[in-house]
Amino acid sequence: MTVRLVDTAVGTQSIPEAVRALSSLTVIDYADEFTIDTDANATPEQWARAMFGDLPSVAELLIWRVLLGLRLSRGRSPATVAGWQIGARGEDWIRLEAASWFLTGNLVVQKIPGRVSLVTFLHYDRQVGNVVWPPLSAVHRRLVPGVLRAAAARIRAAR
Template identity: 60%
Template sequence: MTGAVGVHRVPGPLRDLSALPALDYADHFTLRTDTAATPERWARAMFGDVVTPAGWFIWRALLGLRLGRGRSPDTVAGWRVAERGPDWVRLEATSWFLACELVVRSSHDQVSLGTFLRYRRFPGRAIWPPLSAVHRRLTPGVLRDAEARVRAPGRPGEPTWSGASP
């Protein structure tokens, strides 16, 4: 597992996938794997089709992010699928004080998760730094758990809204 924290420490090709006009926070983590899956399948394996109670608490209650409800091909765990490329997907969610993006990128031998934030108002600047420490501690496990879900029989990580296995 490799990673970097800081706007200028995240590799340019990953950072360039952000649509935010300016970045106040950026990180990325990369897991080497021989498990092949689409970026969206990786994202769903990481976060699920719908937001979990823990995700709801962190993303909605603490960060105030507006999240979608229910299963949809246009959302991953409530985050809007903003754009897709052949080897990446960008998820977006905003609150009145933060704009957030999660970018999942996959290739033949690795999967990466990039987190990008723009502070829209002061609470974002005050709330995110302590939460980011927890985020950075949890993210490697999120990637490893996603790898196990993608590898599992029954193809977990496939969108359950399409009728695939949960």
């Protein structure tokens, strides 16, 4: 089955309350959700690892560490995905958490039968977050569909 982008929601109010409740952030300044239909089946953690790996790629390091200043864990660990801490999980979701000196982020991967979503939540801890993230968010929104498609292909190939 071909994986295709089926739904994109940008803006805090565009994300269903049940999904927003999976975030650890008390104030959400930015949110988006990308959902694809897929026949690839895996746990939420397997999806997160298929999306981002155990360690961040060079491009992810550039964006996450250099541009956003996120404090990511180094090395492989069952408690992290690509340096992001696993903050919480449920039967059909996992939440990754990271912070910098000016923003705090959550990545939530949610798997329901036939679909998988990646939701990004950010809180600007300092005003500079409101300056830095908007131009980067445009790049983020262009990259995420490919991240989801590639993850689905990896999971199907591993089965």
